[in-house]
Amino acid sequence: MSANCLNEARRVMTICNSCRYCEGFCAVFPAMELRRTFTDQDLKYFANLCHNCRDCYYACQYAPPHTFDLNVPKSLAKLRLETYEESTWPAALSGLFRNNGRAVLLTTSFCVLALLLITAAFNGFSLPFETYTGEDNTFYQVLPYKAIVSSFMVIGLVVFFCLMKGFLKFWQATGESLKDFFNLRANITAVWDVLRLKYLDGGGYGCNYPDDKFSMIRRNFHHGVFYGFMLCFTSTAVAAFYDHFLSSPAPYPFFSLPVLLGTTGGISIVIGCGGLLFLKEKMDSAPADIQGLSMDVGFILLLFLTSFSGLLLLLLRATPFMGILLIIHVGIVAAFFILMPYGKFIHGFLRYAALVKNAREQLVNKTDKK
Amino acid sequence: MSTDNNHPGSPSAKHFDILVIGGGNAALCAAMTARESGMDVLVLESAPKEFRGGNSRHTRNLRYLHEKENKYLTGPYPENEFWDDLMRVTKGKTNEELARFIIRESNDIGTWMEKHGCRFQPAMRGTLHLARTNAFFLGGGKALMNAYYAFAQHLGIKIEYDSEVVDLDIQYGRFLSANVKQQGGIRKIHAKSVIVASGGFQANLAWLKEYWGDSADNFIVRGTPYDKGKVLKVLLDNGVKSVGDPKQCHAVAIDARAPKFDGGIVTRLDCVAFGIVVNNQATRFYDEGEDFWPKRYAIWGRLVADQPDQIAYSIIDSKSIDLFMPSVFPPVEADSIEEMAEKLDLDSNGLNETINKFNKACKPGSFDPGELDDCKALDIDPVKSHWARPLDTPPFYGYPLKPGITFTYLGVEVNKKAGIIMENNQVAKNMFAAGEIMSGNILGQGYMAGFGMTIGTVFGRTAGKEAARYVSKLPE
Numbered sequence: 001m002s003a004n005c006l007n008e009a010r011r012v013m014t015i016c017n018s019c020r021y022c023e024g025f026c027a028v029f030p031a032m033e034l035r036r037t038f039t040d041q042d043l044k045y046f047a048n049l050c051h052n053c054r055d056c057y058y059a060c061q062y063a064p065p066h067t068f069d070l071n072v073p074k075s076l077a078k079l080r081l082e083t084y085e086e087s088t089w090p091a092a093l094s095g096l097f098r099n100n101g102r103a104v105l106l107t108t109s110f111c112v113l114a115l116l117l118i119t120a121a122f123n124g125f126s127l128p129f130e131t132y133t134g135e136d137n138t139f140y141q142v143l144p145y146k147a148i149v150s151s152f153m154v155i156g157l158v159v160f161f162c163l164m165k166g167f168l169k170f171w172q173a174t175g176e177s178l179k180d181f182f183n184l185r186a187n188i189t190a191v192w193d194v195l196r197l198k199y200l201d202g203g204g205y206g207c208n209y210p211d212d213k214f215s216m217i218r219r220n221f222h223h224g225v226f227y228g229f230m231l232c233f234t235s236t237a238v239a240a241f242y243d244h245f246l247s248s249p250a251p252y253p254f255f256s257l258p259v260l261l262g263t264t265g266g267i268s269i270v271i272g273c274g275g276l277l278f279l280k281e282k283m284d285s286a287p288a289d290i291q292g293l294s295m296d297v298g299f300i301l302l303l304f305l306t307s308f309s310g311l312l313l314l315l316l317r318a319t320p321f322m323g324i325l326l327i328i329h330v331g332i333v334a335a336f337f338i339l340m341p342y343g344k345f346i347h348g349f350l351r352y353a354a355l356v357k358n359a360r361e362q363l364v365n366k367t368d369k370k
Numbered sequence: 371m372s373t374d375n376n377h378p379g380s381p382s383a384k385h386f387d388i389l390v391i392g393g394g395n396a397a398l399c400a401a402m403t404a405r406e407s408g409m410d411v412l413v414l415e416s417a418p419k420e421f422r423g424g425n426s427r428h429t430r431n432l433r434y435l436h437e438k439e440n441k442y443l444t445g446p447y448p449e450n451e452f453w454d455d456l457m458r459v460t461k462g463k464t465n466e467e468l469a470r471f472i473i474r475e476s477n478d479i480g481t482w483m484e485k486h487g488c489r490f491q492p493a494m495r496g497t498l499h500l501a502r503t504n505a506f507f508l509g510g511g512k513a514l515m516n517a518y519y520a521f522a523q524h525l526g527i528k529i530e531y532d533s534e535v536v537d538l539d540i541q542y543g544r545f546l547s548a549n550v551k552q553q554g555g556i557r558k559i560h561a562k563s564v565i566v567a568s569g570g571f572q573a574n575l576a577w578l579k580e581y582w583g584d585s586a587d588n589f590i591v592r593g594t595p596y597d598k599g600k601v602l603k604v605l606l607d608n609g610v611k612s613v614g615d616p617k618q619c620h621a622v623a624i625d626a627r628a629p630k631f632d633g634g635i636v637t638r639l640d641c642v643a644f645g646i647v648v649n650n651q652a653t654r655f656y657d658e659g660e661d662f663w664p665k666r667y668a669i670w671g672r673l674v675a676d677q678p679d680q681i682a683y684s685i686i687d688s689k690s691i692d693l694f695m696p697s698v699f700p701p702v703e704a705d706s707i708e709e710m711a712e713k714l715d716l717d718s719n720g721l722n723e724t725i726n727k728f729n730k731a732c733k734p735g736s737f738d739p740g741e742l743d744d745c746k747a748l749d750i751d752p753v754k755s756h757w758a759r760p761l762d763t764p765p766f767y768g769y770p771l772k773p774g775i776t777f778t779y780l781g782v783e784v785n786k787k788a789g790i791i792m793e794n795n796q797v798a799k800n801m802f803a804a805g806e807i808m809s810g811n812i813l814g815q816g817y818m819a820g821f822g823m824t825i826g827t828v829f830g831r832t833a834g835k836e837a838a839r840y841v842s843k844l845p846e
């Protein structure tokens with residue numbers, strides 16, 4: 001963690017705290033107002049409580065070129081990236097956050113290539129290009145069932161462990177103890193904040209994104225990605241259930257629950273990610289932290305490709321392209337999983353931690369007032 | 371410099387219906403209203419785009435008449451109460467006809483503002499005492515200005531930045547054209563009517579010196595550096611009748627470390643009532659606890675301005691550090707009075723003596739920052755009427771104070787139609803004024819929170835409407 005980033009965030013928050021004009025936009029300002037001075041822990045917490053809606057940049061009378069050179073979203077984004085690095089587990093991999101796009105590219109290519117080679121080693125090179133009926137056990141003719149399930153189980157467990165370690169590291173870095181996390185009311189509030197994306201709504205009018213106009217567009221695209229992801233997640237869980245307990249392995253017919261959920265989710269993610277990428281391309285970069293751009297784009301692109309390749313697979317699963325598409329899709333999904341703790345994906349975890357902390361302290365504050 | 375008259379292709383080639391001078395709240399309200407009456411409107415703002423919006427970009431709320439509570443205001447604010455509040459702050463120094471007009475015309479003005487892009491928020495922590503009377507802009511005045519500029523553009527109003535009006539051609543009480551400084555040259559712009567909304571002259575230190583002498587050098591200008599009063603001066607030189615005491619200004623005590631211009635709201639200090647204030651001779655000079663700070667902060671600008679070198683120091687101890695809004699600059703911290711004296715560059719014996727005397731004079735009472743409490747120091751000159759507690763619990767904290775000027779009172783006289791009045795008491799036909807430049811008609815002295823924006827909004831709209839009415843009656 002660099003002292004520069006913390007000092008700048010502290011300077012910025014000190015100015016804001018004697019101004020407070022932006023208190024209606026989000027949770028950061030009311031949280032700031034509970035304090036007179038800011039510890040490192042406070043600042044890391046604020047950095048992740050900020051949803052980067054940028055409303056407070058365009059509203060700020062002290063924004064550059066004013067001598068105060070105040071840029072709240074940018075300062076907090078820089079610090080946020082450092083909290084990602086600091087929370088990485090194992091710490092040795094924290095370097096992956098800088099130049100994240102390259103990590104995404106390399107991991108994805110590696111996964112796809114490795115799968116291709118493994119398949120070739122088992123089945124010879126011809127198999128991926130045969131024509132399949134798109135029914136019965138055809139997926140597993142290409143990729144052996146046991147290999148797929150067991151490697152994803154292993155990846156899943158390791159990733160889950162790393163994510164939890166990272167989450168905990170951050171939670172503690174904001175000065176909280178583990179037991180404080182288990183506060184039911186705070187968690188309910190935080191979940192509700194997440195489901196609505198409360199703090200991308202800028203006090204009811206949306207973000208100043210991609211430019212200085214208020215708009216809900218980014219929030220809506222983000223909803224597309226979030227709920228699409230949840231649908232895909234559910235689809236996978238249902239498929240696993242069918243497979244294990246109903247002995248009905250993939251692929252499933254189009255009008256089956258897993259495929260319907262997955263397809264809707266996939267389309268939703270493709271639209272959401274496509275939209276977010278489009279907005280990012282158009283955005284005014286003055287309030288943005290350019291260093292984090294590669295991480296943002298890498299993540300959105302990877303998620304986009306995961307869904308896109310999945311949808312393509314669905315469409316072409318009865319053609320000679322099925323084999324190669326399956327390998328590409330599974331390779332991308334594997335890369336997506338492996339990179340979860342080392343890319344933008346963790347923003348969800350750290351932000352959730354910040355929202356729980358916020359809900360908790362605002363609850364305490366309310367009871368104190370009574 | 372060339373006088374570039376009617377340069378083809380440039381806006382000067384064209385005769386606008388209405389020229390609006392200024393780019394703050396009053397100017398935009400006027401421009402939008404005129405445009406909505408079908409006028410061809412040009413706005414000239416002397417600031418560059420990044421600093422557009424004058425002092426209005428530093429504001430936070432406005433006060434308006436409302437019979438019922440609404441989404442943002444917690445209860446009614448009826449005409450009588452509004453009027454009484456105004457009488458109290460101005461001590462009756464107001465033009466009743468205009469003041470009543472503003473109050474009535476402000477009725478539910480929030481609705482009009484919202485239709486023009488303004489977003490409000492309910493009052494939150496720290497500002498709840500204004501939650502019933504004042505509506506807060508979501509994100510503050512700059513957000514409001516952004517919204518108004520966007521709306522003005524959408525309406526088709528022409529806006530030019532970096533365009534300082536330096537002269538007006540006025541003949542027989544009639545506006546003909548304006549000279550504007552643009553890209554190093556002077557351009558002449560013709561319009562059928564002009565609305566002047568260029569604020570006060572508080573950023574013009576040379577002009578302030580005419581009344582304050584060299585002490586004006588030590589003033590800090592809280593708002594925009596672009597309100598230099600150039601157009602005000604031109605108007606007064608051209609036979610327009612003035613209003614308001616030229617020597618008066620609204621000045622508060624702010625942190626001496628603030629930038630010379632544009633420091634805005636964050637440089638204010640709310641610690642004065644909880645400690646003592648000394649000048650650079652280490653002596654007290656006024657009752658720090660006379661009344662609640664929001665009711666007194668506006669006299670402290672003048673009080674500090676009257677001290678040697680226009681500087682003073684507010685000193686509190688650790689008992690009081692959490693009682694007021696946090697400051698933007700950290701306090702000077704010291705574990706002893708000697709150390710404080712050294713850090714503030716004050717005479718150590720003198721400061722010690724002042725504080726000892728003060729501490730001895732403090733009578734025990736029950737301290738309550740929310741009330742005019744009974745902690746008094748009366749056997750001392752000057753007395754401290756409330757919140758007097760001995761400074762005895764280190765660490766001690768010190769804040770340097772300087773006068774921070776918010777706005778000046780001198781302006782142009784107007785009638786209820788925002789028409790500018792000439793020295794011969796004739797109303798100028800095609801010249802209108804709105805905002806700070808005419809607020810001296812209503813605020814003969816004093817100020818009340820959120821009223822500057824009310825004056826600008828009501829008179830901006832009035833000026834826009836009346837100028838449009840005038841232009842539409844002209845023969846083709």
Ligand SMILES: Cc1cc2nc3c(=O)[nH]c(=O)nc-3n(C[C@H](O)[C@H](O)[C@H](O)COP(=O)(O)OP(=O)(O)OC[C@H]3O[C@@H](n4cnc5c(N)ncnc54)[C@H](O)[C@@H]3O)c2cc1C
Pocket residue numbers: 391392393394395396397414415416417422423424425426427428429430431432433533534535536567568569570592593594596597598599600601634635776804805806807819820821822823824826
């Ligand atoms: C820190 C601070 C906080 C405040 N808070 C509040 C508040 O919360 N509520 C409230 O009601 N009032 C507040 N006020 C007072 C308020 O700012 C003014 O009453 C109000 O903004 C006046 O509006 P205006 O449009 O007349 O002037 P301004 O907003 O100052 O606009 C004047 C405009 O004219 C332009 N201009 C000046 N000279 C020329 C020229 N020669 N040619 C072209 N353009 C020119 C300037 O660049 C500027 O854009 C505050 C003031 C300050 C300093």
Ligand code: SF4
Pocket residue numbers: 015016017019020021022023056057059060061062063070072509510
């Ligand atoms: S971002 Fe600017 S306007 Fe908003 S609270 Fe901070 S200092 Fe005030």
Ligand code: SF4
Pocket residue numbers: 022025026027028029049050051052053054055056057072073199
């Ligand atoms: S960018 Fe948005 S979420 Fe972040 S601090 Fe500013 S207003 Fe709050």
